[in-house]
Amino acid sequence: MTQRQKTEKKLDDIVRDIIKKRDEKRGCITCGQNCALTTGHFMKRRHLATRWNLTNVNGQCWECNSKDDWEEYKAAMITKYGEPVTESIISLARLDIRFTTAELEEKYERLKSIHNF
Numbered sequence: 001m002t003q004r005q006k007t008e009k010k011l012d013d014i015v016r017d018i019i020k021k022r023d024e025k026r027g028c029i030t031c032g033q034n035c036a037l038t039t040g041h042f043m044k045r046r047h048l049a050t051r052w053n054l055t056n057v058n059g060q061c062w063e064c065n066s067k068d069d070w071e072e073y074k075a076a077m078i079t080k081y082g083e084p085v086t087e088s089i090i091s092l093a094r095l096d097i098r099f100t101t102a103e104l105e106e107k108y109e110r111l112k113s114i115h116n117f
């Protein structure tokens, strides 16, 4: 694994832990089911600008996550955050943002200190 891949993995892991803790009581963003949550990305992980964005990532049950129904997720996003926020996430995801590994490390440290991990 390259340093870059290690840093990306660390970020994926901390975001998963933060989301699980945050959404535990709320249940799956799409069906509301209270079960073991997975990290569901509204805009896919390949969009680096929103991959570790805590609004873009929400607790989702395994079924909804694997069903991968974007329109359904979008409706749930609008219910949870409102339309303007949802649209801003879509626009942000489409920006071609390239983070350096150092910037990703900073992002990781910031998340870690804010969320007490």
Ligand SMILES: [Zn+2]
Residues within 6 Å of the ligand: 028, 029, 030, 031, 032, 033, 060, 061, 062, 063, 064, 065
């Ligand atoms: Zn669900």
